[in-house]
Amino acid sequence: MxxxxxxxxxxxxxxxxxxxxxxxxxxxxxxxxxxxxxxxxHPALAERLAAAVGDNAYGPVAGSKALREAAAGYWGRRGLGTDPGLVVAGPGSKPLLFALLLAVGGDVVVPVPSWVSYAAQARLAGARPVAVPILTGQGGVPAPERLREAVAGARAAGQDPRCVVVTVPDNPTGTVASPDTVRRLAAVCRDLDLVIISDEIYRDLVYDASAPAESPALHAPERTVVTTGLTKSLALGGWRTGVARLPDGDLGRALHSRLVSIASQIWSSPTAPVQRAAAYAFGEPPxxxxxxxxxxxxxxxxxxxxxxxxxxxxxxxxxxxxxxxxxxxxxxxxxxxxxxxxxxxxxxxxxxxxxxxxxxxxxxxxxxxxxxxxxxxxxxxxxxxxxxxxxxxxxxxxxxxxxxxxxxxxxxxxxxxxxxxxxxxxxxxxx
Amino acid sequence: MxxxxxxxxxxxxxxxxxxxxxxxxxxxxxxxxxxxxxxxxHPALAERLAAAVGDNAYGPVAGSKALREAAAGYWGRRGLGTDPGLVVAGPGSKPLLFALLLAVGGDVVVPVPSWVSYAAQARLAGARPVAVPILTGQGGVPAPERLREAVAGARAAGQDPRCVVVTVPDNPTGTVASPDTVRRLAAVCRDLDLVIISDEIYRDLVYDASAPAESPALHAPERTVVTTGLTKSLALGGWRTGVARLPDGDLGRALHSRLVSIASQIWSSPTAPVQRAAAYAFGEPPxxxxxxxxxxxxxxxxxxxxxxxxxxxxxxxxxxxxxxxxxxxxxxxxxxxxxxxxxxxxxxxxxxxxxxxxxxxxxxxxxxxxxxxxxxxxxxxxxxxxxxxxxxxxxxxxxxxxxxxxxxxxxxxxxxxxxxxxxxxxxxxxx
CATH class of the missing domain: 3.90.1150.10 (Aspartate Aminotransferase, domain 1)
Structure with a gap:
């Protein structure tokens, strides 16, 4: 009970x-x-939302084809080729993150410090968070060797960590884990058979274009789920729109199917008029x-x-x-x-x-x-x-x-x- | 785990x-x-949504004051005086129902037959659904005496039912439990100390105005949570908007506080532009x-x-x-x-x-x-x-x-x- x-x-x-x-x-x-x-x-987005006020059907649980294709294109332009069939849109990336924890099951590794809701969501999902410190100046990613020790310890103590949440770039520190740290994290996660949930909602807010954030999906593509949204880059927090990119392969397809089922039972589908504006935004017109x-x-x-x-x-x-x-x-x-x-x-x-x-x-x-x-x-x-x-x-x-x-x-x-x-x-x- | x-x-x-x-x-x-x-x-709602496309702030987790006041007025006109401070708006009544199950905790009694998502949501919340048949022709409400037996049996077997979900009027049967059945249900729930979660999303779709649906909140006001939304009466499924009315008193205030906390961690706040149109709708202009x-x-x-x-x-x-x-x-x-x-x-x-x-x-x-x-x-x-x-x-x-x-x-x-x-x-x- x-x-x-x-x-x-x-x-x-x-x-x-x-x-x-x-x-x-x-x-x-x-x-x-x-x-x-x-x-x-932005006026172009306000216009798209105003044009979509007649959209009152639920539409697909995973979001409209237009939105999923636009999000796939967005990721493709960042080196992450994406099948729109593996994209799931939701009312914010926050509910997507929560549903992903339910879909993966088991306990959840969170970096310390990290965004206020990861550990709280893990508890709501019935999981116990396993806290692992970051490397100094590289927020959002648990120090890879500390992660290895912590997961071994947790498993020995009867916990069952199955995924790690990372934030690249990071909230709360405003830093960005280095490509080397992200690569080492991915390797440890592969060794330990952990799913990586990579919250990349700040991706487009890295100041130096020559040093973009590195996604763990580049290094452990078979086990990395990426989430993002328009809350930060386009100031659309109140519109509640986010997307998740599931990995290709057996694990990703199983997670996709569970995620869509969970979404269908918790929120039905993302707000339809907002989807139209979000699709336009993810298309990245000039x-x-x-x-x-x-x-x-x-x-x-x-x-x-x-x-x-x-x-x-x-x-x-x-x-x-x-x-x-x-x-x-x-x-x-x-x-x-x-x-x-x-x-x-x-x-x-x-x-x-x-x-x-x-x-x-x-x-x-x-x-x-x-x-x-x-x-x-x-x-x-x-x-x-x-x-x-x-x-x-x-x-x-x-x-x-x-x-x-x-x-x-x-x-x-x-x-x-x-x-x-x-x-x-x-x-x-x-x- | x-x-x-x-x-x-x-x-x-x-x-x-x-x-x-x-x-x-x-x-x-x-x-x-x-x-x-x-x-x-409806054009008046489309107009309100179009006028609100600039609303991009999160706003309060429980929804805007205007929406909560409008929903309180809606319930007040139906004999359920409501404190706007005990109203929580969400992205559909579905996520509100899910969060309520988490807020109450324990196992969940569901009528048989009942809407597809109650039992699934209970399982997602880690609860075991306790199924109780309806009275013939009175869908949505477990037969009160069967409820008493089932809860006693479940408790004897180590389960911990703490709430019952009812649907008045009912999906899937299109029937409406009689006032007498609802009153008896409320009495049994008081005896058994069960919270009643009353899904009243079809309330305005009773054909005979002289025989409106009876809310359990009239008979067990201290323990009944009422939910509704605009999906059915105004065909706004794709807009994702719903509201919950928590009971006045200690139990209700505790549930309200837990519900708002859970909402803050799962979905942040309801879609801001939609809230403006929803407030207009709950105001019930001619x-x-x-x-x-x-x-x-x-x-x-x-x-x-x-x-x-x-x-x-x-x-x-x-x-x-x-x-x-x-x-x-x-x-x-x-x-x-x-x-x-x-x-x-x-x-x-x-x-x-x-x-x-x-x-x-x-x-x-x-x-x-x-x-x-x-x-x-x-x-x-x-x-x-x-x-x-x-x-x-x-x-x-x-x-x-x-x-x-x-x-x-x-x-x-x-x-x-x-x-x-x-x-x-x-x-x-x-x-």
Whole structure:
């Protein structure tokens, strides 16, 4: 008999709702809690969705042929030839990830740190997460040799890990595992007979085009499932659209069939009108590609400016190479934070920044790390403005840091952090 | 360690996709397999969705305030006063039902027959379904005294049933449990401390306004969760929108909190643009109420005409009082079907009608009944036409049975059934 799983509310969504409530109450808060991208819908996609409002049939469980073909083309252009018959679309990549855990069965290896929902989903699926640390500066992928040890240990202890979830590029660290690490991970997974579920939703948000993210599907094609969506690259979180690419071969076909069955019982099919717009987006017409490039440049400029403020205050962090996330470590300031502010762990640090200074950030414990560490995740994609007009200006600006509202946000972050690290009491930025 | 649950593809969606393939291949099939409503989107809703295409933020996990307030008003007008804070919206009522099973935990009582996904969802949630037969002619609600016995037996055998799923009005039978049965069910559930999950998605499709469906929430308000959506009343299956109403009180608040947490980890939030249109629909402006009334009349006219054909051929069935489903029993023809057609069970009968005569129907076994019984479920909501123009004409017609395409479909059903019951070989309706 299953007990109701004591699963927590998604930390990002919970914190985001809390920030929204404070904002509605008149507080001047800077929300850096969730990975929601605060940018407008591209007009070409809005147009496609508006043209599809008459689509009210369920359509195929796995999504329309047009969407599956477009997603296959998207992957094909990235070196991953894809059979549209092995693509499954869903209402977001999140439900696809959950259904994949049910389809694979067994326990689930998750990197530490990693996105808030992997471990929670594993528990909801009745599995026990097996936590494996990353290599420094290479988030999203369990250190391959640590993975080997952890799986051997878990198996010896009676657990049954059958898959590992990886995030390339990574949330929460904003880093990208190196091709060598990904290759070694793939080899270990083959040795251990583990399915790899590769969450590549940030793939198009790697800043340096000459060093793209490496998919494990290149190295272990027979056992790697890839998921992505339009939430991050095109700011379409509220449209709820994602796709999964199942591996070719016997394992992939069996997983595909189980995934479609599970989808048919949990959500029926992806929202039909959204599918039409998503198919257009995955087709990557020039205006969409250019728009994503502009978004990427904006993310890079702002997240790096904010990372500089954290570094200037004495936190250490790996260079941010993708996404709009940074993951600073205040360990060098541990003694000072304890003495001057009574802050002894990451949760207290996040609470101080969020509640006292209105800078909404999440502690590393939300991502599976020990409560003790002084690491935080900050997401900068909500700093582009409160209204679409500001957000469009941010996208169009040659230097978005010169826009007064972005400049003010970055300055405020710098002021709060400097105050935190230097003085007994940080100045109140609202005074 | 959870094994991958060997859950079958949703029988309705699988059969629907098979019928669509045959149709594309040029076969003249009549699809009566799925409960999809073949009617166009109301223009007022299409307009609202088109106006909301810029909504790309996640928004609250439980759905927008506007949608939750509109749904609360909808229930309030039906005698179920509702706190919008206890409403949770999701991408269809199907995922809400699944998440509710996870939130309640334990094993799940399902009526027999019942909708294909309840038992499958219970298995996906790690629960074992406890099957309890309905009272004749009162589908969707387990016979109250049988429920009492079954739960006692299950508990004695080590199972842990904690909730019962009911469907009022019912899919697959098209009947509506009487107020007395619902009241007795509620009393038994209180005695046994069972949560009632009442799927009321067909509530607005009861033909006789003087005999509305009775919700168990009237009789066991402290333990009844009600779900509904716009898939059936407004033909919006492809839009994926549903709402759940949690009971007031300690149990309801605990379930609400667990449901929202689970939703946050599985699907984040309902599709934002759809929420705006759904809020408008649940507000029940006159044009929407009139549209639903017109749909309801059309369903009644066509399903009753088809039910007459089944009865004329010798099948027995309870009077259809709601929905667009009928559930005929060919038991009186058992000997004849066996002798003349070699048909010994419901699956063979459904196969004969589907494969040989192009009348897509589902056997009772898809709804949890024994393979042996000669019952079928037929859904008539796809007979209104292939194109929106025909479908609009069907809605507007004073007698839809006079429209040539509907007349032809009903006649073809009658011819096939008469042939099946009277002669050695049914005539081929396509010759």
């Amino acid at each position: 299953p007990e109701p799983t004591p699963v927590p509310m998604s930390a990002t969504l919970a914190a985001d709702e809390a920030m929204a409530r404070r904002r509605r109450a008149g507080e001047e808060v800077l929300s850096m809690t969730s990975g929601e991208i605060g940018l407008p819908v 205006e969409i590609t250019e728009h994503i490039a502009a978004c990427r440049r904006l993310h890079e400029t702002v997240v790096c400016a904010v990372a500089d403020r954290f570094a200037a205050a004495g936190a250490v962090l790996a260079p941010v190479r993708a996404t709009s996330y940074l993951y600073p470590d205040f360990e060098p300031l541990r003694e000072r934070l304890a003495r001057r502010h009574g802050i002894h762990h990451g949760e207290a640090l996040a609470r101080c920044l969020s509640e006292r200074h209105g800078l909404g950030v999440l502690p590393a414990s939300a991502f599976g790390e020990s409560r003790h560490v002084l690491r935080l995740r900050a997401a900068t994609s909500r700093l582009y403005g409160d209204a679409d007009e500001q957000r469009r200006a941010a996208l169009a600006a040659s230097d978005p840091l010169e826009l007064p509202w972005i400049r003010a946000a970055v300055d405020r972050i710098g002021t709060v952090l400097t105050g935190l690290s230097e003085t007994g009491v940080a100045p109140d930025p609202q005074s | 959870p094994e991958p649950t060997p859950v079958p593809m949703s029988a309705t969606l699988a059969a629907d996709e098979a019928m669509a393939r045959r149709r594309r291949a040029g076969e003249e099939v009549l699809s009566m397999t799925s409960g999809e409503i073949g009617l166009p989107v 044009e929407i109420t009139e549209h639903i009334a017109a749909c309801r009349r059309l369903h009644e006219t066509v399903v009753c005409a088809v039910a007459d054909r089944f009865a004329a051929a010798g099948a027995v069935l309870a009077p259809v009082r709601a929905t667009s489903y009928l559930y005929p029993d060919f038991e009186p023809l058992r000997e004849r079907l066996a002798r003349r057609h070699g048909i010994h069970h419901g699956e063979a009968l459904a196969r004969c009608l589907s494969e040989r005569h192009g009348l897509g129907v589902l056997p009772a076994s898809a709804f949890g009944e024994s393979r042996h019984v000669l019952r079928l479920r037929a859904a008539t909501s796809r007979l209104y036409g292939d194109a929106d123009e025909q479908r609009r004409a069907a809605l507007a017609a004073s007698d839809p049975l006079e429209l040539p395409w509907i007349r032809a479909a009903v006649d073809r059903i009658g011819t096939v059934l008469t042939g099946l019951s009277e002669t050695g070989v049914a005539p081929d309706p396509q010759s």
